[in-house]
Amino acid sequence: LEIGDWVLNTAFCTLKNWQQKYSFKGIMSINISPMQLKQPNFIENIRNLLIKYNLNPDAVEIEITEGIMIENMNEAIEKLNSLKNIGLRISLDDFGTGYSSLSYLQVLPLNTLKIDKSFITGITEKNGIQANITNSIITMVTKMGLQTIAEGVEKNEQLQILKKFNCHIVQGFLRGKPMLEQNCAAYLGGKKSALISLETEKS
Secondary structure, three states: OHHHHHHHHHHHHHHHHHHHHHOOOOOEEEEOOHHHHHOOOHHHHHHHHHHHOOOOHHHEEEEEOHHHHOOOHHHHHHHHHHHHHHOOEEEEEEEOOOOOHHHHHHHOOOOEEEEOHHHHHOOOOOOOHHHHHHHHHHHHHHHOOOEEEEEOOOOHHHHHHHHHOOOOEEEOOOOOOOOOHHHHHHHHOOOHHHOOOHHHHHO
């Protein structure tokens, strides 16, 4: 829990710093554990951080996994709705790896759905199974008004297929590897060579 609190504070602080220094218009997505969400003061802590750093809640996305729903679904949904009412965005990570993913889409107050890497890895295979599943997910979720993010994109062939499926956001080594904070700051400051990806490593 102490690490979780540190991550939240650091993420909010970093977002404010990027906005002030680089006019950053993006979204800071923060992974939240089931244990964090269960804390009685979690919602209040989020409110206090928004006030402390004077941030628009729409610039913050709380990223969850289906594990949050296991112990007490009703409580989890209630807290997520509270976060959504404050104005924060909600993202469901690793979609497709659980047993009740489709039912969760009906009850969770989501903005974004992240398609698990396990689907993207085989999206270029000739049998077309993974491609058809991925296309169906993107089509369904788009009709629900949600954004889709494809995880684990490491090949240009995967990227081109996802473009055809109208998936406009990708996450993966092809476009960007995890980077140190100073690399991120340098990139936001205009130093394009600070970005680390499979594409930049080839050039």
